[in-house]
Amino acid sequence: xxxxxxxxxxxxxxxxxxxxxxxxxxxxxxxxxxxxxxxxxxxxxxxxxxxxxxxxxxxxxxxxxxxx
Amino acid sequence: xxxxxxxxxxxxxxxxxxxxxxxxxxxxxxxxxxxxxxxxxxxxxxxxxxxxxxxxxxxxxxxxxxxxxxxxxxxxxxxxxxxxxxxxxxxxxxxxxxxxxxxxxxxxxxxxxxxxxxxxxxxxxxxxxxxxxxxxxxxxxxxxxxxxxxxxxxxxxxxxxxxxxxxxxxx
Numbered sequence: 001x002x003x004x005x006x007x008x009x010x011x012x013x014x015x016x017x018x019x020x021x022x023x024x025x026x027x028x029x030x031x032x033x034x035x036x037x038x039x040x041x042x043x044x045x046x047x048x049x050x051x052x053x054x055x056x057x058x059x060x061x062x063x064x065x066x067x068x
Numbered sequence: 069x070x071x072x073x074x075x076x077x078x079x080x081x082x083x084x085x086x087x088x089x090x091x092x093x094x095x096x097x098x099x100x101x102x103x104x105x106x107x108x109x110x111x112x113x114x115x116x117x118x119x120x121x122x123x124x125x126x127x128x129x130x131x132x133x134x135x136x137x138x139x140x141x142x143x144x145x146x147x148x149x150x151x152x153x154x155x156x157x158x159x160x161x162x163x164x165x166x167x168x169x170x171x172x173x174x175x176x177x178x179x180x181x182x183x184x185x186x187x188x189x190x191x192x193x194x195x196x197x198x199x200x201x202x203x204x205x206x207x208x209x210x211x212x213x214x215x216x217x218x219x220x221x222x223x224x225x226x227x228x229x230x231x232x233x234x235x236x237x238x239x
Contacts (some may be wrong), residue, residue: 031239034237034239035239039237040237040238040239041234041237041238042234042237042238042239043238043239044238047239
């Protein structure tokens, strides 16, 4: 899929662990893992909003389009 | 409550398909054995000839083939029924078995129609024109309908499986 998830990069920049983020945004670690690994087929606006709020970033910092 | 009721239906379905398969395989093997040992004499389409005509041989061969195709269809239906008991309705095995079973039933129905047409031609060659309206006329029609329904059902399940996967992978 040409949509790349840069959640790992943002987590490293903010020095936050996956478990901590999952607790903050209220999703399971397995779902966060699906998102991080790029296996997710869709992301809800509510989840994206929660991630952006928790990591203090913009959606473009997490999602990236790469033409393959 | 819902699962219990569904489980009972799946179990009943599997039992019925098992009986159908066992009876058909048993009957087919018994028929083959009795014919090969000469216990049963086969009437060649009202011919009375000692030698079988090409038409009679064709009808016999297609009949055996139809029986085998039908049995294979029931075998895959049985396999599907076994997978149904695990309650994984959208599994690949169920979709695949349903599709194969449907294709076999459709093919068996078409072959049944061919047999009927050949029989009708045989009678026509003897100068006998007849059209019999009985339950035998419905069997191939029903087989083809069931076969097509299974094939459509398998495609519908595949679409549902994709939707389910997408839903599960939505974060």
